Amino acid sequence: MTHILHRQIGGTLPVAASGHGIEIIDSNGKCYMDASGGAAVSCLGHGHPAVTAALHEQLDRLAYAHTGFFTTEVAERLADRLVGDAPAGISHTYLVSGGSEAIEAALKMARQYFVERGETQRRHVIARRQSYHGNTLGALATGGNEWRRAPFSPLLIETHHIEPCFAYRFQQPAESDEAYAERAADALEAKIRELGDDRVMAFVAEPVVGATAGAVPPVADYFKRVRAICDRYGVLLILDEVMCGMGRTGTLHACEQEGIAPDLMTIAKGLGGGYEPIGAVLLGRHIYDAFADGSGFFQHGHTYMGHPLACAAGLAVQETIRRDNLLANVRDMGALLRRRLGERFGNHPHVGDIRGRGLFQAVELVEDRSSKAPFDPAKKLHAKVKKAAMARGLMVYPMGGTIDGTRGDHVLLAPPFIVTAEQIGEIVDRLGSAIDDALA
Helix, strand or coil: CCCCCCCCCCCCCCCEEEEEECEEEECCCCEEEECCHHHHCCCCCECCHHHHHHHHHHHHHCCCCCCCCCCCHHHHHHHHHHHHCCCCCEEEEEEECCHHHHHHHHHHHHHHHHHHCCCCCCCEEEEECCCCCCCCHHHHHHCCCHHHHHHHHHHCCCCEEECCCCHHHHCCCCCCHHHHHHHHHHHHHHHHHHHCCCCEEEEEECCCECCCCCCECCCCCHHHHHHHHHHHHCCEEEEECCCCCCCCCCCCCHHHHHCCCCCEEEECHHHCCCCCCCEEEEEEHHHHHHHHHCCCCCCCCCCCCCCHHHHHHHHHHHHHHHHCCHHHHHHHHHHHHHHHHHHHHCCCCCEEEEEEECCEEEEEECCECCCCECCCHHHCHHHHHHHHHHHCCEECEEEECCCCCCCCEEEEECCCCCCCHHHHHHHHHHHHHHHHHHHC
């Protein structure tokens, strides 16, 4: 009997007892390779000595101070590091406790920015179908996963969604990457024009779509076109890098590979590596100046924002990634992971696509490769894959509803940045047998 309302009622979960490197060990002594970093969180694996030492040091000094009364040295140092490494134009950091909180804060920043400027008519938010931006009400409304949204739709603010840039599913057979990027970006301009040229406040997008669609990268110059459209109509570009950012795709920020900078960016997961709950909004100088020159404050706040222990964890994680040159390992092991996935699944009759960047890769499962037809959702293939993988001591992140929130299955891989070539091979071998078992 448990008194926890677990995610799945009626199931029995193993008890995680300890963790070391890329493994979690349960209370029976069974080891699980963490090939998904939980949910793309554990970028340094488990039990990293540099992070645990930083947490001990901070705890000995100060555990908590409310940000309405104090700032702390560790929060200031983390903000300095984040802004120093940020895309051009980012000047400040707003520290929160996770990704959903970061999205909520970014949405409110966007609205207050226009209120401060006297453009109070700007209220519309545009995002993309099959996106995921968090589970609090504002974040859920922004996200484009219909299965998650449906039960709570009467409570959600009005938002608007366009087609994603999802080449495997929506690019036409004879369409070039450049033509598809133009068509996908033009959907944003069309929606802005439909809602009113001066009534949209923000466009929200994941540079590489994570959990909902499975490591979907953009094509060609899609995001450069998006940036230009936002600039043309005075719309703020909010990039959600909660899952794909902080090194996961091989650069610290996924948008670096697109050659653009956002007005607002949300980060979490890999920011603190799971050692403490932490997230942040990175905001451009123009956003900060609108607040500073206007009301003089941002009308928002949380009890645990800027928590010293969380900041200590985040700073230690980021310093370790830099000191140990782990982004190079992400690129090298990401290339190896892609190659090994291709060797194992390239001719698999039920793997339609292998995609992603860095240590953020996914395979999409299909009933028929030639037509890309998905499996019947009633089969819950993604759940069978997870169960089969766990039986083999492998943690992966499968999901259903890849195509439209109902149809489609994919398996997301996001191993820690410290993963080795030998471990990559073992991950792919175990995944292969788990998928074959689930399909049997």
